Every structure is written in structure tokens, then in C-alpha cells.
Amino acid sequence: MNKWLEFFGIKKETDERVQQQSTKVFFEAGIFVLFLALLDIVIRGVVLERPIAEWGFSFFIIGAYLVYGIIRMAFAGVYDQDIYDETSFKKKMRKHTLEHLLTSLFLSIITTVHDGMPHDLMGWMEIPVKFCCVFLAMQLLEWVLSRISLRKIKKELR
Amino acid sequence: MSTPLSPMKQLRMQQGLTQGQLAEKVHVTRQTIALIEANKFNPSLRLCLDIAHALQTDLNTLFWEEQHE
Known part of the structure; x- marks a missing residue:
């Protein structure tokens, strides 16, 4: 840079x-x-x-x-200042899991209401798939960013 | 009523250094030295140590302040 x-x-x-x-x-x-x-x-x-x-x-x-x-x-190393070791990382990820579950549920409901209620089985199957995709994407992003931040902090403290 | 001289300013003047000369020794600008002496800028620990070395003194003498409650 x-x-x-x-x-x-x-x-x-x-x-x-x-x-x-x-x-x-x-x-x-x-x-x-x-x-x-x-x-x-x-x-x-x-x-x-x-x-x-x-x-x-x-x-x-x-x-x-x-x-x-x-x-x-x-x-x-400043993405999440509460994360400084493995224990705090796991604690934070558990907290984020709950937040992401609620957010994914909310988004799935909103998009379903926006698109209209499904008329067939495939339509109904899409709802949990949407929910899972959003949840996994948010969880993965959080995990990656927190891991990068934690690695930087650990390197600085060495 | 004039404000009392800071310990850093006193020590600098005792050694016959101008702000510019001290600034050059510790690789900062003259403005920065002036602001530190006027208590308007908080230098990093690294810079505090460099100034202490340049004035041949210790951190306590340079920067210690009595806390008034």
C-alpha cells in the first residue's frame, strides 16, 4: 500500500x-x-x-x-475488538450464530411475502433453501473476517 | 499572568537548544515540539523516549505531572 x-x-x-x-x-x-x-x-x-x-x-x-x-x-486486526484469543472467538461466533439465524429467518419471510405465497411443493422447498443459503453466507463471511482479524492480533502479540 | 514553563521546555532551554534543533534530533517538525511543550499534543511512548534521550534525561523528569483531585 x-x-x-x-x-x-x-x-x-x-x-x-x-x-x-x-x-x-x-x-x-x-x-x-x-x-x-x-x-x-x-x-x-x-x-x-x-x-x-x-x-x-x-x-x-x-x-x-x-x-x-x-x-x-x-x-x-480491528474487525471485532472483543476477539483476542480462541475462547473469545468461539464465544463471539456463538453470539453471531443466533443473530444470523434470526436475520436469515426474517429475510426469508420478507422475500416470501414479497414474492407471494408459494403454490407448489418446489415453491415451499425454496424457503428453507433460501434460509440456509443466507445463514451460511453470513456465517462464513463472519468466520473468515473474524479469523483474519484474530490472526493479525495473535501475530502482533507474539 | 504567564503560564509556567513545562519541564521539557526548561530542560531544552538549559541545554541551549531551540525547538527546531530538538525537532531535528528526534525527527519531527518544530510545530510538534512546540505543541508537546504546550501540552497540546500527546506524543507516543517512542517519541517520548527519543526526546528524553535527546535531552539526556528520563521520562519522569520530562513528563511527570502531579494529579490534583
């Missing part, structure tokens, strides 16, 4: 205070860009109801910011 920053002429400061302030400034700039993208979606997407081709890229910017931020937090 530092090589890329140097490539764009953003040098790493030796002074820690200047480094801190620069980081803060770039963070604020990122949030400002995010705000502009959100404003674009609200105005062009919701208010003016323009086609997605016009405001889709703003949606992508927000998505990319959030995805990059979450992955970066995991690699920095």
Missing part, C-alpha cells in the same frame, strides 16, 4: 503528528466522497427516478468503500 501511496506522490511522514493529521484528512476526504455518492443516489435514483445507468456508479463507490473498509479492518 505504501508503494502505491508513494507512486501517487503521497509520502509517509516521519513526524507522527503530521502522519496522524494527514490520515485524518484523507479519512475525511473519503467520507466526503461517500456523502456525495449517497447524495447522487438519493437525488438521481430516488427523487428523480433516473435510470440506474446514471447513478449506478455512485452505488458502486459506496459498495466498494464499505467492502474495502471491512476487509481492511479485518487485516488490521
